[in-house]
Amino acid sequence: DDTVTVLGGWSAAGELVEVGGRWPLDPHGLEVTISRTGRPARIDDLSEVPGRTAAVARDELGIGSSVGCPIVVERRVWGALFVHSTRAAPLPAASRHWSG
DSSP states (O other), X not given: OOEEEOOOOOOTTOOOOOOSOEEEOOTTSHHHHHHHXXXXXXXXXXXXXXXHXXXXXXXXXXXXXXXXXXXXXXXXXXXXXXXEEOSSSOOOGGGGGOOO
16 A cells, blocks of 8 residues: 555664554655565665655654665565664665575
8 A cells, every 4th residue: 555554663772663653655765675676675874865754764763774674474575674773884784684
């Protein structure tokens, strides 16, 4: 239905993470890339990404980089797991090699 539903969240800083919220798919977001390719994806510098989702992540949550990995059920992408970083440096390159 062209939306993303947040099923869970955790923050190392202990901040509240919205759970159950629905977001419209953003054509520039990792969720679209993962859904279309079925492969892990990453954004090393969120400041260069247009769109509402990137703006909220960057401006309201302080996220600088993200990686995501698909959750595959019966050979179909069911969802994704994301890790975001508020540090100035991108997440480690090895983080794109998740597998299950």
